[in-house]
Amino acid sequence: MHEYAVTKSIVDIVVKEAEKANVKKISEINLVIGDLSTIMDESVQMYFDIITKDTIAEGAKLVFKRVQAEFCCKKCGNKFIKPSKGFDCPTCGGLGTPTGVGKEFYIESIEVD
Numbered sequence: 169m170h171e172y173a174v175t176k177s178i179v180d181i182v183v184k185e186a187e188k189a190n191v192k193k194i195s196e197i198n199l200v201i202g203d204l205s206t207i208m209d210e211s212v213q214m215y216f217d218i219i220t221k222d223t224i225a226e227g228a229k230l231v232f233k234r235v236q237a238e239f240c241c242k243k244c245g246n247k248f249i250k251p252s253k254g255f256d257c258p259t260c261g262g263l264g265t266p267t268g269v270g271k272e273f274y275i276e277s278i279e280v281d
C-alpha cells in the first residue's frame with residue numbers, strides 16, 4: 169500500500185516544520201488530493217493514526233479536499249470534468265486527455281494549538 173509511504177512523508181514534513189516553529193501540538197492538517205491520484209482517504213487516515221502516535225501530530229484532524237479530474241478534448245479543445253465513465257468530451261464526443269488537474273497530492277495548510 170503506497171498510502172503508508174505518502175502518509176509517513178506527510179507526517180515527517182508536518183512534524184519537522186511544526187517543531188521548527190516551536191509548535192507543541194498540531195490540531196488539523198488540510199490535504200489536497202486529486203481524483204486521479206489513487207490515494208484513498210481511509211487508508212491515509214488509518215496510517216496517520218498509527219504513525220502519529222506519540223508525536224505532536226497525534227490526534228490531529230485530517231481534512232481531505234478532493235480535486236476533480238479535468239480533461240481537455242483533443243478535437244474541440246473543450247475542458248471538462250472527467251465523467252464517471254470514460255474520457256469522452258461532453259460537447260463533441262471526442263477523446264479527452266488529462267490536463268494535469270486532478271493529480272494533486274499536497275499539504276495545503278496545518279492548524280496548530
Ligand SMILES: [Zn+2]
Nearest residue numbers: 241244257260
Ligand atoms: Zn470536444
